[in-house]
Amino acid sequence: MTRKTSPRPQKIGLPPGSPVYFGQTPPGPTEITYFHYTSEEVVEEKISSLAEVFTREKKEGITWLNINGFQNVEAITQLTQHYQIHPLVLEDILTVDQRPRMEDFERYLFITLRMFYLSGQKKEIIDEQLSLILGENYLLSFQEIPGDVFNPVRERLRSGKGRLRMLGADYLAYSLIDAVVDNYFLILEHLGEKIEVTEKQLIEDPSPENLSAIFRLKRNLIFLRRSIWPLRETINTLLRSESKLLSPSTLLYFRDVYDHTIQVIETLETLRDILSEMLDIYLSSQSNRLNQIMKVLTIIATIFMPLTFIAGIYGMNFRYMPELNSVWGYPAVLLLMTLVAGLMLVYFRKQKWL
Amino acid sequence: MTRKTSPRPQKIGLPPGSPVYFGQTPPGPTEITYFHYTSEEVVEEKISSLAEVFTREKKEGITWLNINGFQNVEAITQLTQHYQIHPLVLEDILTVDQRPRMEDFERYLFITLRMFYLSGQKKEIIDEQLSLILGENYLLSFQEIPGDVFNPVRERLRSGKGRLRMLGADYLAYSLIDAVVDNYFLILEHLGEKIEVTEKQLIEDPSPENLSAIFRLKRNLIFLRRSIWPLRETINTLLRSESKLLSPSTLLYFRDVYDHTIQVIETLETLRDILSEMLDIYLSSQSNRLNQIMKVLTIIATIFMPLTFIAGIYGMNFRYMPELNSVWGYPAVLLLMTLVAGLMLVYFRKQKWL
């Protein structure tokens, strides 16, 4: 969640459409998982050689190839060439900082988006690029690293529950995107909880630590926003594209995902509003605290400065100071001091400083 | 009024269109109220078995089924299946954090919006989801909890006053939405009064309590805004949809509701502007108060430091200090001190600090 700029510069000088991996971390080993299903049966396998895939694929039903890790660029190139994918698409798949978008190449649709999920006990936010190629009866999905949000979909494929196995590759693509968007809600809930914790601390006892927590959360939202805003547009393009690859009944489901995306965006904006508000609260609490500190200082100084001055007068060594010799001198001065201090306290109470 | 993120995450892994309740509070017991009316007569009943409804419904006239509480998901599913409602619509009804929107399924329209009303003596703001399904001669309304804003509509149905009983289900839908929007005005008036009270306190005596009141009101407005903004678009979609379910004369009434929604939104924005202004007033009053405090401190210090210094000089124990032995020494020093203090006061008056 901390990429600020893209790794694009390394690419300068290469001709466009070059099948080379570009990312901030080295590419992981390439693993290919093969799913083939009809309404009756489902086959699931880890693939070692692409040739295997190409022979099998002639059967009826839907094929889903999930590619994980971009170390073996050659195999990936071979695969996309087999499906006659445009080299620019391959380049975009391998450059893992794409802006979510969708492109219609008639024979297939290319969709790229960002997948976020929480990982491990520390609930770290994992951010990776997901690229989908949707053809007539196949779906290719490309991920950067192992681990994803698709296990419920796989489970539904295996068990045959729900409509998934009865419908086309477009419904499978919908199911994957829906899983991704559902996880956005999870991330937002996670951030929302962190915001609530920070807010409570802020109200009880504002400290500079709260401030940096606010800024950290704010930055997280900036990056999420950058990934999720274009997704709205992406799905909208998909809804308006009159591609034959998308059946009308699936479009209804995509409309649902579209609504979810808008809801994610609005939640995000609300969280941003709350964070700005918390910053305002912090700053005004700072200023309030300064006022408190200054009040204490002023009260102390205003009481003790006149008193010290009075004491100073009678500490002078003039030979002729009649008060010094009076028996009542000392008690009178003590009384005067008490009076002065009392008057000051009355004044401060009037000013509502006490 | 404090939901920040949606309860969506719990749903991850379920196939889309699953009829399961999702909300932040457990679902209430399901109660179904049955209204059937023609221009001549009206029947009103609490329903115990759905079968009852299905047999009766063949008569002429308009049927209004109000479903309250989502505990009995099975009955609700049965009901929507009877009316041939799409499973995604049922899912949206049961997921009670929907963004206001409207969808046209030709045979029926699905409208979801948020209902706000004040409850009890404390005038707590209650926020629940209202879903409407408008068919040719029926209206289904789904609410989360008992209590709503529809009693005046029910009263008009029972008494037969006004046009309500003579017109179709679309006019009934309009009447419900109109009642919801009218209550938005009430909520805003309620918040407007709270804002006025806070503002008065702020001007008389700004305190950190005012600040948190401002932020509480601000957050209320953020959440209201999030619910009301999309309603405008929703009603606009409805006005532009060329659905046969909406008669031209009812559309005229919906146009009126549309105008009210815009008025609600503008009032909301005005209240937001006023709150930001109040925040500015608070902050500048803080800064002004700091200036006041510092002036007091500076005046005291500036007067007494030189005086104490003078007293300090004549408190020194040098053997050869001619002033100490002079008879006029003491009065002269007192005079000098008075002069210094006087000069300081003149300076402060010049600086307009006194």
Place this chain on the structure above:
Amino acid sequence: MTRKTSPRPQKIGLPPGSPVYFGQTPPGPTEITYFHYTSEEVVEEKISSLAEVFTREKKEGITWLNINGFQNVEAITQLTQHYQIHPLVLEDILTVDQRPRMEDFERYLFITLRMFYLSGQKKEIIDEQLSLILGENYLLSFQEIPGDVFNPVRERLRSGKGRLRMLGADYLAYSLIDAVVDNYFLILEHLGEKIEVTEKQLIEDPSPENLSAIFRLKRNLIFLRRSIWPLRETINTLLRSESKLLSPSTLLYFRDVYDHTIQVIETLETLRDILSEMLDIYLSSQSNRLNQIMKVLTIIATIFMPLTFIAGIYGMNFRYMPELNSVWGYPAVLLLMTLVAGLMLVYFRKQKWL
């Protein structure tokens, strides 16, 4: 100019289109003024009975009925029924917090807008709702309270100067709206003068009073803005409506009013910009003043604290302090003190604090 929320809530429970007055002040007595004119002659009368109007009206020429005050709701209802006005329009006329807008009912146009004018010596801003119904040869105008901006129009009607008497009811409607918009300029000029006065005071001697003046002016602008922004859209709708009630030559005049409205809006925005700037000036003057105060305090403290310390040293009662017995001790210490004070002053001058 201080309505924050609308009086709408009182209305909850009434069927839509009910002819009942809703406003923040009680309705004034209903007065109807009747104007009838052709290019040759003009008749002007205060009307007591509506029947009178209905008989007269058959003549040729243009009829202008101005209704003032909504106490006699019955008479107004009768009047609108005579002209076959939709009940929702009547409701909108009587609910005096309408957003400016225009609706085309084919046989007539309904236009509602807000009229502002300065009243009395204190130049109080009066805000009332003006509703116009423009038919083929009649114009109905509805106002809340006596007093308006139409006297110049009446004068032109009486004298027959200008084109007014020769043209249709649409030109009369234009003339009234033009008079309203011209008065917006007057209001803005009035506020502009107040802003200039406040600005001058702010630059000469910033005080918290300036601040509240700024906020008062800002709030005035917020309310004006809320009334004037939608007017632009209203007139634009009117320009684009292809109503037969508007002749092409009158549309040219409405285009002129449209330009004026834009100019009003831009002036308003400029005034808003100037006010925000004044707030910035105030705040930075506050902060500057704090710096000044702190400089005085620091200078005084920095000079007198070391001096008092030196005096304190020689005020100690140690038996063995050789300086105390020296004849030059006292003058040497005084010299030292002068040196210390001098060095401090040099330092402050270097820091540009003096």
Place this chain on the structure above:
Amino acid sequence: MTRKTSPRPQKIGLPPGSPVYFGQTPPGPTEITYFHYTSEEVVEEKISSLAEVFTREKKEGITWLNINGFQNVEAITQLTQHYQIHPLVLEDILTVDQRPRMEDFERYLFITLRMFYLSGQKKEIIDEQLSLILGENYLLSFQEIPGDVFNPVRERLRSGKGRLRMLGADYLAYSLIDAVVDNYFLILEHLGEKIEVTEKQLIEDPSPENLSAIFRLKRNLIFLRRSIWPLRETINTLLRSESKLLSPSTLLYFRDVYDHTIQVIETLETLRDILSEMLDIYLSSQSNRLNQIMKVLTIIATIFMPLTFIAGIYGMNFRYMPELNSVWGYPAVLLLMTLVAGLMLVYFRKQKWL
């Protein structure tokens, strides 16, 4: 450059289209300059009687009449009547606070914009209204005061250099507008230089004077913006109007002016950004300075208060204070004081305050 509101209010009560001058300054004497040119010859004259013009004008070629000063409203009215200009246009020409805009009256185009130029040694910014009426072979230009930016155009007319004399009145109109827009660059460069000077001072030694300079520059930009933004729209309307008065080749030139206008606007926005940044710099320098001042105060107080306290202790007059009688008492106390002061200094260096 300081008009805030328009002089419109004076006009209230007059029928629309009245040919009366309205401005903030009294109108200047009316001077008419006559240019007539073909590709072969050019005639240039100061006109005393309009009759003269009307007789001459029948010849071939292009006529340019430049009217300067609106004192003689009658002559101007006569002139516009001769060219059959709509009275509303005349009114707009005479009301010298028009928003830049363009209107197509088929037989002629009316364009109004604002002309800015620097005048005299003090480089005062002069702001006046320029109205153009472009007919088939004539151009009327109306200015408020003597002095304009058209001398280079006149020179090109006289010398016959460039394409100006060979092309139509539309190209002449383009040349005038181009000259106006070129002067916007000059004004911006002038303001840009002032901004740079202020910025340098701000960085070297921030003072309240810089602040008021920033606000003065900001206000200048607000007013420029108000005049230049609508010009973009104006020229765009002109480009899209399919008027026969504009030849395709001239449109190409207007497209160039359009690009320049956008560039002016972007420069303006950049200058605005820089000014807001300078305000931020000023405010943070203020706050930084306050910190500096407070550090000095705190260092002084923190060093001398404990020392003075120690001195105070040994200034007490108790009979039984063993230290006072010790020979090493005085040096020991001096040592203690040095230690305390030293420790404080070490602490401040740790805090990086020194």
Place this chain on the structure above:
Amino acid sequence: MTRKTSPRPQKIGLPPGSPVYFGQTPPGPTEITYFHYTSEEVVEEKISSLAEVFTREKKEGITWLNINGFQNVEAITQLTQHYQIHPLVLEDILTVDQRPRMEDFERYLFITLRMFYLSGQKKEIIDEQLSLILGENYLLSFQEIPGDVFNPVRERLRSGKGRLRMLGADYLAYSLIDAVVDNYFLILEHLGEKIEVTEKQLIEDPSPENLSAIFRLKRNLIFLRRSIWPLRETINTLLRSESKLLSPSTLLYFRDVYDHTIQVIETLETLRDILSEMLDIYLSSQSNRLNQIMKVLTIIATIFMPLTFIAGIYGMNFRYMPELNSVWGYPAVLLLMTLVAGLMLVYFRKQKWL
């Protein structure tokens, strides 16, 4: 990277389309490089006389003329005349402050954009204008100064690797624009690194130097933004133009560049957001530091003022002060002082100031 306003003013008075150079620096010597290639061969030469070019050009294949430096305006004029380029285009090429834009002149396309690259060890950002004229089988490119980002393109031309030599002049234009946009990523990465460094310093030890670094970076982004925003629109115009000069397959590549431009813009906006955040962090750290300073001052003053006062009391010279003569007087006072100081410390710990 510091041009604020354009050098346009110098141009005032010249007829439009004058071939004169306008820039902030004097023009460099004009160098022309000639590339001619087919899929089989490539010719690359430095050109001394234009006549040479004109004779050769009749051959098949693509010609790329790169013109560097605008000293020899005459030669450039001759060249553009040979290609029948419109004089306004030539003027725009020579006025090196153009806003990125594209214009379609049917026979050729004119594209102007800004080229940024890092130069030398100090990684200074070089900013120059690049103008392209794309004809049927030629491309003219105009640069201000030697040094550009096209070496990889030249290398690919020479080596014949990739598709470059097989495709038309439009693909060459694409390759150049792609190289320019790729360098934007590099610039952003460079700025992103600087931002990261500044941020680290800011968090460790905020100082006014960080502030000026923030403002410097902010200004860099303002200028980049001004150059890159319009490029998006430019490429969009290009994509939508139905020019025959652009083949469909090349348009696919331009769509890719378009996506990159959007990505550059979004990265830029993210960097801007981060910078504003850093400014907030700086300001709140300032305010926090002030609080810290004031706490130290208040603690010191609050502890030592009462103590000094007590010492002052027993430093008074009254004859009758019973405590002074008591043996336990001195230790009792010391105890009292310790108690007072202890109480103060307890109070400060309660306030969480220690």
